[in-house]
Amino acid sequence: MSFTEYAEKSLREKGYKLTKPRRQVLEAIEKAEGPMSPYDIGKMMEGKGRHLDQVTIYRVINLLCSLNLVHKVFSRGGYVRCDLQEEEGCHRFLVCRGCGHLQEYRDEALCRQESQVAQKLGFQAEHHVTESSGLCKDCQG
Ligand SMILES: [Zn+2]
Ligand SMILES: [Zn+2]
């Protein structure tokens, strides 16, 4: 199943309509080579003679992020499609500063540990975001 197909199914299952802007943003993110900002997405649409305003794009992206379909890559200032379809929990990234490669992963033990740290500080954590930057296997040495 392609990313867009999976995301469409997921939206419907959670009671969200598949509006035209949602479909267009999904398609843009599926085709993107790397992280895209809402501005990049808007530009990409305009290249195809479509027009979506930034507020709409932001809203769609926020919804997709809340459903774990799209993630923000903080160190790159953009958004990418989720590669871990159907996997619950917090998804994290290893970001290569050499080639820009992104590796998505999840780690339940890490989640438990982060929740414990927060708990010690009297905080109830619901979601964790960690990003590691460095060099991938191909870019080392
Ligand atoms: Zn993910
Ligand atoms: Zn690399």
Ligand SMILES: [Zn+2]
């Ligand atoms: Zn977590």
